[in-house]
Amino acid sequence: MASIKPSVPKGTRDFSPAEMVKRNYIFDTIKSVFRKYGYQQIETPTMENSSTLMGKYGEEGDKLIFKVLNSGDYLAKVDEQKLIERNSNSVAVAISEKALRYDLTVPFARYVVQHQNEITFPFKRFQVQPVWRADRPQRGRYREFYQCDADVVGSDSLLNEAEFIMIYDEALTKLGLKDFSIKINNRKILSGIAQVIDKADNIIDLTVAIDKLDKIGLDGVIKELLEKGFTDADIDKLKPVILLEGNNTEKLSSLREALAQSQIGLKGCDEIETVFGYIERCPLQTAKLELDITLARGLNYYTGAIFEVKTNEVNMGSIGGGGRYDDLTGMFGLKGLTGAGISFGADRIYDVLEELNLFPAGSNQTTRVLICNFDKEGELYSLPLLQALRRNNINTELYPAGAKIKKQMEYANNKNIPYVVVVGGDEMQTGLLTFKDMTSGVQEKLTADEIVAKLN
RNA sequence: GUAGGCAUAGCUCAGUUGGUUAGAGCACCAGAUUGUGGUUCUGGGGGUCGUGGGUUCGAGCCCCAUUGCUUACCCCA
Numbered sequence: 001m002a003s004i005k006p007s008v009p010k011g012t013r014d015f016s017p018a019e020m021v022k023r024n025y026i027f028d029t030i031k032s033v034f035r036k037y038g039y040q041q042i043e044t045p046t047m048e049n050s051s052t053l054m055g056k057y058g059e060e061g062d063k064l065i066f067k068v069l070n071s072g073d074y075l076a077k078v079d080e081q082k083l084i085e086r087n088s089n090s091v092a093v094a095i096s097e098k099a100l101r102y103d104l105t106v107p108f109a110r111y112v113v114q115h116q117n118e119i120t121f122p123f124k125r126f127q128v129q130p131v132w133r134a135d136r137p138q139r140g141r142y143r144e145f146y147q148c149d150a151d152v153v154g155s156d157s158l159l160n161e162a163e164f165i166m167i168y169d170e171a172l173t174k175l176g177l178k179d180f181s182i183k184i185n186n187r188k189i190l191s192g193i194a195q196v197i198d199k200a201d202n203i204i205d206l207t208v209a210i211d212k213l214d215k216i217g218l219d220g221v222i223k224e225l226l227e228k229g230f231t232d233a234d235i236d237k238l239k240p241v242i243l244l245e246g247n248n249t250e251k252l253s254s255l256r257e258a259l260a261q262s263q264i265g266l267k268g269c270d271e272i273e274t275v276f277g278y279i280e281r282c283p284l285q286t287a288k289l290e291l292d293i294t295l296a297r298g299l300n301y302y303t304g305a306i307f308e309v310k311t312n313e314v315n316m317g318s319i320g321g322g323g324r325y326d327d328l329t330g331m332f333g334l335k336g337l338t339g340a341g342i343s344f345g346a347d348r349i350y351d352v353l354e355e356l357n358l359f360p361a362g363s364n365q366t367t368r369v370l371i372c373n374f375d376k377e378g379e380l381y382s383l384p385l386l387q388a389l390r391r392n393n394i395n396t397e398l399y400p401a402g403a404k405i406k407k408q409m410e411y412a413n414n415k416n417i418p419y420v421v422v423v424g425g426d427e428m429q430t431g432l433l434t435f436k437d438m439t440s441g442v443q444e445k446l447t448a449d450e451i452v453a454k455l456n
Numbered sequence: 457g458u459a460g461g462c463a464u465a466g467c468u469c470a471g472u473u474g475g476u477u478a479g480a481g482c483a484c485c486a487g488a489u490u491g492u493g494g495u496u497c498u499g500g501g502g503g504u505c506g507u508g509g510g511u512u513c514g515a516g517c518c519c520c521a522u523u524g525c526u527u528a529c530c531c532c533a
Contacts, residue, residue, distance in 0.1 A: 007524090010524085010525080057532090058531095058532095060530090060531055060532075061531090061532080063457095063531095064531085064532080103533090133532080133533095135531085135532070136457095136531095137525095137526085138526080138527060138528075139526090139527070139528090140533090141532080141533085145533095147533090308533090317533075318533065320533090321533060343533080345533070348533090372491090372492085374491075404490090404491090404492095405491050405492055405493095406489085406491090406492065406493075407493095408492085408493085409492050409493035409494085410492095410493055410494090411493085412493065412494095413493040413494050414493085414494095420492085420493080422491070422492075424491060425491090426491090434491090434492090436492075436493090438493070438494075439494095441492095441493085441494080443492085
């Protein structure tokens with residue numbers, strides 16, 4: 001049989017031990033903060049029914065969902081006519097009824113509706129699982145990546161929004177970031193802006209365009225707006241809003257002026273102000289909280305606050321985002337349940353920590369002691385020490401008998417094991433084992449008890 | 457879906473106007489050291505130059521096709 005070249009699918013990656021240590025450090029840090037704020041972990045299946053996912057992410061989104069082929073002779077059941085037509089979409093529906101999850105939010109909405117009678121509201125859940133997108137991979141964009149989500153459903157209090165800001169601040173501070181911004185906006189403000197220029201129907205075109213401000217500049221935004229049918233008069237009205245300056249308070253008061261004619265816009269300002277009020281009483285450790293009305297992400301289901309987190313230390317897209325959605329569960333038949341949530345981009349945070357050298361030193365040592373020996377006799381002799389060390393919660397390995405001592409030392413070295421115990425003929429006779437500190441290279445003779453005591 | 461770039465050892469990459477037997481660093485293996493890693497020295501294994509065709513006396517290098525990877529746009533977070 002011809003051997004195949006080993007490789008993984010495009011946009012997916014292996015994670016080796018050294019990387020897993022670092023990834024777990026990120027996950028554990030984020031999870032511990034989620035727990036501290038009262039969020040409980042759930043998991044949902046890798047696969048959902050296609051009907052759960054399809055149509056929830058827009059037309060583009062549907063194309064990016066990985067579909068899972070039915071089992072068995074799936075073609076036999078397909079309508080003959082569909083096969084003849086060779087229409088991929090209609091055949092796909094017929095031969096695939098399951099799909100890989102595309103995000104954690106929609107499965108969560110499905111979960112909430114399905115388990116509504118077991119859940120105590122407000123329900124605060126977190127979820128750390130991979131998601132899949134059949135996207136074209138590029139920098140910072142993978143086909144399989146992890147999301148770390150925290151969401152609360154069944155509470156419209158703006159305290160939740162404030163707590164999300166605190167969670168971002170606390171988790172990213174813990175991870176060692178020194179300079180990052182949490183940008184906040186409110187969908188109601190965006191609606192208000194659209195209303196003021198009498199373009200409520202074009203709110204999507206409007207926000208998509210101004211979202212690109214820092215990417216394509218004011219001229220680019222104007223050009224795009226003109227292409228989308230906005231007039232010069234509209235743009236003159238928009239300009240001062242887009243180019244808001246000053247601190248958050250100043251921006252808010254200018255906004256209130258600009259949105260004076262829009263009730264919904266003023267409501268958005270009120271909400272932001274309330275959130276700022278909460279944060280004033282619980283000052284942030286590191287994060288800069290900025291009102292940024294060009295922030296328009298995930299427009300399809302956000303209805304209130306919108307968040308985005310960016311590091312200012314390295315050039316990287318956003319490392320987190322979220323917002324409030326008033327009718328997430330509506331599509332599964334449970335109306336009137338409001339929710340809000342945030343997500344950490346673990347893969348991007350990894351890249352940031354790597355670039356800034358912020359992973360804790362020594363995090364890649366797993367085993368603390370390696371016991372080396374020469375033969376079966378030494379192996380048997382070592383077992384009580386092995387067990388004693390492990391009983392004391394010291395990660396210990398016994399190298400299987402039969403290898404050269406050099407080989408065993410290399411193993412310890414490559415695995416970053418800080419201590420080695422050598423058990424040979426002399427040691428077994430005297431009961432004094434050779435104990436070596438691999439960092440300094442210093443060796444001493446100690447009894448088994450002394451070794452346990454020393455490492456404890 | 458649109459456009460560009462790249463493809464040479466396990467990894468990162470050199471390779472001159474097209475010219476003998478395609479190189480380096482790292483990694484790996486062995487020895488110096490038959491009970492000692494990391495450091496040092498010596499030696500060694502490893503390549504259909506992505507694949508298929510073409511031009512040429514001669515192709516890693518030029519041309520065409522194809523596959524894979526990658527970057528940007530659209531989109532998405």
